[in-house]
């Protein structure tokens with residue numbers, strides 16, 4: 262018999278019951294809750310007279326709608342305010358811990374979970390949000406769910422699932438200067454496509470993945486969903502274990518040693534068989550920039566906008582043409598010639614301390630270009646913000662002309678006041694460049710934090726690897 | 734949840750790949766704390782020429798007459814024909830809510846994004862995966878008044894020309910959808926198994942149960 266993949270191990274460890282057709286009831290160790298996808302779930306519980314199965318396994322935080330300025334004045338938009346207040350009310354009614362807007366621990370749910378040790382290796386983690394895949398970076402099985410499943414997880418601490426297939430993406434070798442986790446994952450999506458991971462759980466492995474910090478691994482797993490996979494995973498190693506030591510919700514004392522022993526098993530066996538394997542060479546990855554309205558429409562910064570006429574597949578050709586039209590770009594245009602209006606550094610993909618450090622390093626001692634009307638830096642959590650301020654990063658950003666904001670989702674999906682206006686072009690460290698995502702008619706180019714900062718300074722895209730090489 | 738057994742309905746072709754949930758229901762509508770009433774805002778940015786906001790009265794909004802859902806010949810259609818990777822992006826269940834509220838009962842595509850696919854079953858909406866050639870054939874065969882019959886029990890689609898296509902669906906999902914059953918009540922029938930699992934797991938990972 263062949264060995265098990267990490268996903269096989271996590272799955273087997275959580276099966277409560279399996280039906281004849283293979284659907285299983287699986288146990289959920291951590292349920293994260295935010296204001297957008299939970300109100301109807303709590304309402305459902307109330308109508309059915311149900312209670313949460315295990316209150317302590319839920320953790321709530323408002324992030325999508327919260328303002329990133331003038332927090333003390335509350336939320337101006339009445340609809341957003343009602344949604345956040347509804348979360349507060351539901352959490353107190355059902356006895357669920359919530360980090361409120363004035364709590365230093367508040368932030369984007371996927372930044373807060375690992376930071377608190379509320380999501381840990383070996384867990385099953387769910388949240389009514391597709392980027393729950395982020396938590397797989399710790400060797401947890403983590404995936405996004407819809408509101409009916411939020412209600413189901415609350416009421417039963419379980420979900421009905423069918424096991425996905427195993428996909429191994431191995432990034433061999435080392436990345437070059439200026440190439441980050443974001444570039445790795447964008448290059449992966451460019452290679453396998455946004456539906457490439459459909460029906461799979463992706464395990465990211467190889468030297469280039471192992472070399473990443475936990476923050477970087479989170480960036481990669483965050484975008485597993487953009488490759489079509491509900492969950493992404495990275496095996497547990499010393500980097501993982503060191504990261505979780507002393508986190509507020511992590512096990513303590515004897516429990517910690519027990520956990521450590523258990524977590525050390527969380528890797529695929531050497532003889533495990535995957536349904537599909539994709540290998541990539543890290544050295545071939547350059548800083549990436551998306552040019553279209555799907556994350557798979559991506560090229561290296563030193564390339565040009567592709568020509569749809571060269572695409573043989575008719576459906577793909579059509580979407581490329583449509584993307585060019587929406588993005589206001591022409592085939593053959595060099596990426597470095599694309600001028601920008603706004604820059605957004607933030608989101609659950611790239612708002613952790615390492616991301617802010619990388620951006621600050623590029624911005625230090627410089628000024629944003631005259632054509633940039635707004636450059637936002639939105640830390641992922643109150644604690645990230647505090648840490649960045651302790652390191653003086655806020656000063657670097659402010660001196661360069663960036664706005665330093667309060668934590669939240671912000672312009673990643675523009676549910677609060679931070680957004681693009683029609684036709685505005687933005688270099689963004691977020692994860693989705695869909696039509697209208699950052700504001701009606703807004704145009705998004707996905708990049709790494711260093712690339713976003715460099716673009717803010719230059720006013721157009723620049724190859725950050727050439728800057729960093731000349732510095733080094 | 735509304736049960737799904739057998740329907741015969743008009744088909745609307747939406748000839749685009751990677752239709753994401755932001756397109757199906759833009760984020761401003763996610764601010765609602767209700768579950769119903771999203772139908773008028775389905776595909777809002779494609780359907781209307783102005784910018785939609787929650788609670789807006791849609792009856793007098795300027796329509797994008799080029800958009801397929803606005804064509805009079807597709808009025809009342811219950812089946813959506815789509816391209817690959819339909820429903821990708823955000824996990825928002827507002828997407829199936831909006832499709833269902835608009836009047837769709839089934840979506841046929843070569844592939845769906847996982848979370849969206851799953852969410853459909855919770856809302857009486859049947860997502861059907863057919864091979865890309867068959868979907869392409871349907872796009873080509875579609876003419877005014879084209880109706881398909883979908884029989885979930887038999888897992889068959891009947892075309893007006895009399896051909897029959899079979900589709901796959903999990904037994905559990907099929908059973909729940911056929912009977913319009915509440916997932917939570919069904920899972921709670923296994924409450925004793927959940928409790929037993931917790932007791933056993935608590936021995937291996939006590940920190941998960943110590944709070």
Ligand code: SF4
Nearest residue numbers: 392608609670673674
């Ligand atoms: S930062 Fe963006 S992608 Fe992440 S949870 Fe918030 S809205 Fe979703």
